[in-house]
Amino acid sequence: MKTDIGTARHFLPPNTPSEVCHAFNRSALTATIAARAVALGLTADLSDIQMAGLAQLVRDTKRSRPLSAETRAAVRAALRPALSSQDDPDQVAAAVFSSLPGTPLRVRDTGGREYFLVAVPA
Template identity: 65%
Template sequence: MKSSIGTAVTFLPPGTPGEVCSSWNRAALAANVASRAAQLGLGADLTRSQMAGLAQLVRDGAGKPRPLSAKTQSAIRAALRPPLTPESDPSQVAAAVFAALPDTPLPVTGNDGRRYYLVAVPAA
């Protein structure tokens, strides 16, 4: 079953700069890995091996396993931190949003109690 939210090639418009595409891909992968990790009860202390295995799983086993960069590992760990909630202080929300840009998913809990990962969609 396809579990990915896609890559920059399928999501962003043609001509998007490479560094923007890399940031999008990192955030999308980190959100997918963090989601799977959370489903398994894993937190930000998961091992590099666990992250790599989950990344391979969300990639549907496509290709040979690849090591994750330090930036991607950091984005995954950040996505597994306690989520912001509707009760979070607005200054805390603003700080978290701007610290996450451009390549770290932001975990939030919605009014419905579900956990979401906000991934920035670049406008240009």
């Protein structure tokens, strides 16, 4: 089952700098891999082999490129425990600004539902 939140080519305006596009694409891919990992009960200690399998599932291709070290690190970072309104504001701010732009941020709303926030450049 393919899942996709789009790529920079289809989502961002023409002439967006390439480094911004790469960061957006990494974050979008990471969010889909991390969401599948959470659904399966996996945590940030998942193996590279498990992560590669999840990447293949969400990409839905036989021969997708191996995940880069940066993407693997972003997936593990995205799988850290979710932040919520109960967390210290300074901790939340530090997590937000240290994850931008290439790592989605896992958050939990007041109803207990979890989301991955993906930075969309303005």
